[in-house]
Amino acid sequence: MxxxxxxxxxxxxxxxxxxxxxxxxxxxxxxxxxxxxxxxxxxxxxxxxxxxxxxxxxxxxxxxxQPRPARAVSPELVALYEQRADIPVSAFVDLLSEAREQIDVLVYAAVFLHEAYPRLNDLLQERAAEGCAVRIAIGDPDSENVRLRGEEEKFGHGIESRCRLALMHYRSLIGTQGIEVRTHATTLYNSIYRADDQAMVNAHVWGVNAFAAPVWHLRRSGVGGMFDTYAASFDAVWATATLVGED
Structure with missing residues (x-):
């Protein structure tokens, strides 16, 4: 025709x-x-x-x-979990234990790590002693964004309290060579647990506690992929965060 x-x-x-x-x-x-x-x-x-x-x-x-066919799965996606609660804490511990150059943790509190694995600080100190740069960014309990998250998740002051508890857990690491702890006041779209070229990314869903939200395990496969997007997001938050000093 x-x-x-x-x-x-x-x-x-x-x-x-x-x-x-x-x-x-x-x-x-x-x-x-x-x-x-x-x-x-x-x-x-x-x-x-x-x-x-x-x-x-x-x-x-x-x-x-007609749309072009989409790629079904990113080559950087190692695993997808329906909710964080489905992942054994040992998976996070194993991930951090494998780090040789860099560990980045971006959360509001994530006290489940210390509660389920009391040796977490020892692990981070061991990694730092081997030359691994460790950066921990936790939520500022006095920030407006943390307060709002508590309201959105119907958790009230619970998140603010857990942010303070997280700071107590990490306080013994402050001053350790190779480890830096900061507090941030940003809106937390995703919690990020990075170890070198791997990361666990816990998505945040409005009104849902983090433990019930999805997690994707990423492994960096090239420049400009999903992994680099989240790594850059961490760096952007880190640049705004406040250093926690020794008492």
Whole structure:
């Protein structure tokens, strides 16, 4: 079936098969087939031709509106958990234990780690002694965003109290070479537990406690992927955070 919209657009602009073919970088016979047989060019070619015609590419070739097939799974996704409570604490401990260069923790409190694994501070000190840079960012209990999170999760002052408890847990690490603890007042969209090129990312869902929200385990596979997005997010929060000093 002929493409009458294309024929009309060419006629309005005084385009010939040859002149449009030259701009679109194809053979004139290809343009003739577009018009007379209703053939659809490749997307990049169609967009180039439509640009010279001054027309909407989808108006001329409606079939190009069909979405491209999406990649089903990111190559960086190691595992997806329906909720954090499904993950044994040993998975977090094993992740941190494997770190050789960098450990980053971004949370509001996450006291479940210390409660379930009392040796967490020892582990972080051991990693730091081996040259691993450890950065811990916990929520500022006096910040507005922490207060709001408590309201949203119907947890009241519980989150503020847990932020203070988290600070108590980490306080013995303050002053340890290679370990830095800061408090942040940002909106926490995701909790991040990073160890070198791997990370556990606990998504936050409005009105849902973190333990009931999904977690994805990522492993960095290249520049600019999902892992780097979350790593950059951590760095941005870290830059705004306040250093916790020794008493």
């Amino acid at each position: 002929p493409n009458e919209k294309l024929r009309a657009a060419m006629a309005a602009g005084c385009w010939t098969y040859a002149s449009l073919a030259e701009k679109a970088e194809v053979d004139p016979k290809s343009v003739e087939r577009w018009v007379n047989r209703g053939r659809t060019p490749r997307r990049a070619t169609a967009m180039r031709a439509a640009e010279f015609l001054g027309e909407d590419v989808h108006a001329i070739w409606p079939s190009l509106r």
